[in-house]
Amino acid sequence: MDGTIEFTMGLSDGIAWPWPIAVYLFFAGISGGALAVALFIRFYKQQTTNTPFLKAASLVSFATIALGMLCLVLDLTNPLFFWRILVYYNLNSVMSVGVIALTAYIPLTALMALFALEEEIKQIPLLRPLVPVIDKLKGIRRPCEYAVLALALAVCAYTGFLISALVRFPIINTSVLPALFVASGLSAGAAAAKMLAVGIFKEDLHSQDMKILHGAEWPIMFAEALFLFMIIMSLATGNAGAQSAFEAFHTGTWSMVFWLGVVGLGFGGPLLLNFATGKQFSHSSQAFYLSGLCAVGGMMCLRMFILYAGQNFAI
Amino acid sequence: MSENLERRRFLKFLGAGSLIVAPLGCSSVDEDKNSNQPHYIMVFDQNKCVGCGDCKVACNQANNLPEGKSRVMMEQQSGGVEGQVCPQCGKTSCECERKYVRVSCQQCQNAPCVTVCPTGAAHRDAKTGIVTMDKAKCAGCKYCIAACPYDARYINKETDVADNCDFCLESKLAKGELPACVQSCRYDALIFGDANDPTSYVNKLLAVKDSVRIKSHFGTQPSLRYIPIVKQGV
Numbered sequence: 371m372d373g374t375i376e377f378t379m380g381l382s383d384g385i386a387w388p389w390p391i392a393v394y395l396f397f398a399g400i401s402g403g404a405l406a407v408a409l410f411i412r413f414y415k416q417q418t419t420n421t422p423f424l425k426a427a428s429l430v431s432f433a434t435i436a437l438g439m440l441c442l443v444l445d446l447t448n449p450l451f452f453w454r455i456l457v458y459y460n461l462n463s464v465m466s467v468g469v470i471a472l473t474a475y476i477p478l479t480a481l482m483a484l485f486a487l488e489e490e491i492k493q494i495p496l497l498r499p500l501v502p503v504i505d506k507l508k509g510i511r512r513p514c515e516y517a518v519l520a521l522a523l524a525v526c527a528y529t530g531f532l533i534s535a536l537v538r539f540p541i542i543n544t545s546v547l548p549a550l551f552v553a554s555g556l557s558a559g560a561a562a563a564k565m566l567a568v569g570i571f572k573e574d575l576h577s578q579d580m581k582i583l584h585g586a587e588w589p590i591m592f593a594e595a596l597f598l599f600m601i602i603m604s605l606a607t608g609n610a611g612a613q614s615a616f617e618a619f620h621t622g623t624w625s626m627v628f629w630l631g632v633v634g635l636g637f638g639g640p641l642l643l644n645f646a647t648g649k650q651f652s653h654s655s656q657a658f659y660l661s662g663l664c665a666v667g668g669m670m671c672l673r674m675f676i677l678y679a680g681q682n683f684a685i
Numbered sequence: 686m687s688e689n690l691e692r693r694r695f696l697k698f699l700g701a702g703s704l705i706v707a708p709l710g711c712s713s714v715d716e717d718k719n720s721n722q723p724h725y726i727m728v729f730d731q732n733k734c735v736g737c738g739d740c741k742v743a744c745n746q747a748n749n750l751p752e753g754k755s756r757v758m759m760e761q762q763s764g765g766v767e768g769q770v771c772p773q774c775g776k777t778s779c780e781c782e783r784k785y786v787r788v789s790c791q792q793c794q795n796a797p798c799v800t801v802c803p804t805g806a807a808h809r810d811a812k813t814g815i816v817t818m819d820k821a822k823c824a825g826c827k828y829c830i831a832a833c834p835y836d837a838r839y840i841n842k843e844t845d846v847a848d849n850c851d852f853c854l855e856s857k858l859a860k861g862e863l864p865a866c867v868q869s870c871r872y873d874a875l876i877f878g879d880a881n882d883p884t885s886y887v888n889k890l891l892a893v894k895d896s897v898r899i900k901s902h903f904g905t906q907p908s909l910r911y912i913p914i915v916k917q918g919v
Contacts, residue, residue, distance in 0.1 A: 374897045375731065375913040377788045379760045380836025386827045447825030448845035454824040458804035465803035465828055535801055537903055538834040681831070 385681045387533075390445040392677040395529045396558075396670045397438030399551055402526035403559020405431040405479060409519040411582055420486045422571035423579045427563035428486040431522070432479040434562075439476070464535050468528040475521040482518055485511055526555035533677070540605060540615035542680035550597035550672075557590045558669035561662040568658065575658060587640075591665075595637060611685035624679035627671050636668015722814055723879040724794075725852055726887055727867070728896060729787040730912040733874035736761060736785040740866035740875065747856045747865030751843045756850035757789040757866055784914055787875075790837045790850035791899060791907030792816055798829035798838060798849070807847065810854060817851035820844055834903045852877065880908075 408427030411417070417424070443449045456473070460466045484491065484504050491497045491504070507514075530548030537543050560583055567573040573580065605616040619625055640661040644652050651657055736759050744755040763773030764783030771779045796816050798807040806822035807829045809815070823846035830838045830847060841848040853864040862868065867875045878887035896910035 374915070375786060375911045376899060377760045377762075377786045377835075379758055379788050381756070381758060381788065381839040382830045382833075382836050383839065386831035445827075447827070447840050447847075451824045451845070454804050454806075454822055455826065458806070458822050460803055460805040462800050463803045463828070465801065465826065469803060533831075536831050537797060538832075684836070685834075 385678070387677060387681065388445070389674070389677075390441040392673045393670075394438045394441040394445070395533075395551070395673045395677065397434040397441065398529045399526055399555030399669065399673070400559045400562050400666070401431045401435035401438065401479065402475075402522040402524075403552075403555035403557070404434075404563040405482065405559070406519055406522040406526070407556055407560040407583070407586070408563060409515055409522070411579055412515070413519075415578070415582070420488065421579055422573035422577075423563060423567045423583075425486045425490070425571045426565075426567035426573070427559070428479065428482040430559070430563045430566055432476075432483045435472075435476055435479055435525075439472075464528070464531050468525075468532055471521055471524050471528055475518065475525050478514055478518040478521060481507065481514055485514075523552060526552045529555075533680070536680075538684045539680045540608065540612045540685060541601070541618060541683060542676060544601050544604060546597050546600050546604075547676070550594065550601070553590055553594040553597060554669045554672055557587060557594060558666050560587065560590075561665035565659055565662040568655070575653075575655060591637065591640070598632070614685065615680075615683035618675075618679035618683050622679075622682075624675055624682065627675045628679070631671025632668055632675055635664050635671060639664025639668065722881065724881045724908065725792070725813060725815055726878065726880045726908040726910060727792070727852065727864070728876040728887055728890060728894075728910045728912060730874045730876070731784060731786060731914045732912060733872045734759070734785045734787070735872055735874075736783065737871070739869045739871065740787075743865040743869035744850070744853075747853055750848075751841065754839070754842070756839075756848065757787060759785045760788050761785055782914065786911070787909070788835075788837065789909070790816065790833075791835050791905065791909045792850075792852065793905035793907050795904060795906045797832040797834065797903075797905060801828045801832040803828065807849075810851075813854065813858065815851050815854050815858075816849065817854050818846065818848060820846050823847055834900055834905060835907075 404427040408424045408431075412421075412424060443452045446452060455465075455469055459470070484500060485508070488501075488504055491500050527548040530551035533542050534544060534547040564573075564580065564583055567579075568575060602616070602619060605612045605619075608616075619628060643657045643661040643664070647657065738759060741755045741757055741759065744750070744757050748756065750756065761769075761772060762784040763771055763781040765771045765777060765779050765781065766783075768777070770777055771781050773779075773781050773784075792815065794814075796807075796809070799809055799816060802808070803826060804822045804824055806819045806824070808817065808819060810817050825840065825845055825847070827840070827847065829849075830836075830840070838847055838849045840846070852858060853862075853866075857864055857868075863877050864875075867877045876887055876890055878885040880887060880891075882888065891910065894912055896912050898907045898910060901907070
């Protein structure tokens with residue numbers, strides 16, 4: 371750039387947010403996405419029983435957000451300082467708002483898992499003390515479900531807002547990012563939960579829930595592709611800073627992650643497995659698991675790409 | 686008669702209205718108070734800096750920073766140094782004039798690090814308006830480091846919390862001294878003072894010298910001014 375005076379050195383020694391943050395964004399997206407999709411179906415179909423998909427989604431949701439928190443805490447310069455973020459608040463900070471959302475969301479996902487897995491908990495002697503707790507809280511299940519649905523979507527979007535506040539990275543500093551993260555969270559969350567539903571909770575591959583999911587997956591994936599396209603176009607046609615960041619899509623290692631991981635694995639994989647193979651294979655359980663893994667893997671690549679390529683191309 | 690009544694009613698409304706409007710108007714007094722607050726700025730004169738690095742050493746000592754770390758760096762922008770490639774022309778020996786630039790916290794008036802900090806550890810000192818750190822509140826999330834458009838923040842390896850140049854707020858300004866780097870500069874390349882004080886030297890200097898701010902397009906309103914070398918040769 372042609373400024374009269376600029377400096378290019380920095381004091382921070384490289385990338386501020388390394389891979390644990392990308393993994394956290396990945397886990398938080400899956401957690402919010404899985405639970406949101408399961409609750410959408412529950413409300414839409416007016417289900418009252420604990421369906422295998424709801425069981426799987428609530429389990430996935432709680433496990434991933436817990437792991438995500440672990441990543442977040444371990445990435446602090448000193449994990450023992452974690453309590454400070456829970457004690458001091460700055461409501462101007464997206465992160466602080468997210469912490470407030472997460473402190474409500476995490477216990478509620480645990481509660482969702484308790485409600486959904488009631489039968490399983492009754493069968494495990496170690497967890498039996500939880501049964502009276504579940505019975506006592508049953509009365510507030512419905513309001514909790516509404517609250518957690520809102521919070522699940524908020525957590526997905528928040529991970530996007532969290533990083534889009536970083537003004538110096540054109541790939542990251544875009545208003546479409548939260549929408550992209552919600553869409554990719556929904557698709558990967560649904561994929562993760564449905565694999566678990568079939569694998570552990572013995573859901574039929576062609577059940578009604580699976581049919582709804584199948585119907586919803588493609589539009590969500592289309593939205594995701596559209597949001598990505600918007601970001602790419604705004605960079606390609608943007609100012610000098612945006613154009614220099616556009617390079618991330620065609621040069622260097624991270625462009626490979628984008629084209630092979632995000633586009634190839636995430637979009638190409640499920641599409642090919644479902645439409646380019648014979649009917650017998652595309653309806654098999656191998657194709658089911660493979661396309662689920664593709665969706666989840668693609669989402670991980672997306673988070674990695676956004677975070678690393680984003681931070682590499684600063685203005 | 687009716688005219689009289691109208692006038693009386695009008696005056697009544699005027700009186701009642703003023704009771705509502707006046708306090709609103711008075712709330713702007715706050716801003717007037719703020720204008721008495723100092724706005725500390727630093728001017729770096731590129732024409733005078735020779736890149737000796739004394740400022741770095743002084744910063745390190747004044748703020749008890751870990752070995753080899755300081756809150757300020759010098760970037761060499763052009764000119765050959767024995768055994769080094771000139772950053773401008775790429776040759777090992779060249780006629781380019783040596784040019785250095787100060788790299789440090791820009792003390793933004795609209796500071797992204799303060800906005801994003803989830804705990805309020807990165808904050809603006811109430812008395813001086815200087816952006817500084819409350820070490821006891823920092824959780825080490827590095828959000829401020831990612832948010833700073835100048836990449837001017839870092840993690841202090843000894844305290845495990847984020848750190849930035851705060852014009853020696855605790856170490857020197859509190860004692861009424863100038864920042865350590867300004868004191869140590871033998872070439873008067875650094876000038877420090879209150880821009881809100883019309884009699885201050887920085888004010889007089891900036892009135893006669895052209896100065897620029899780095900990456901002003903981010904809208905962060907940095908308090909560091911740079912006087913660049915603009916001459917292209919003799």
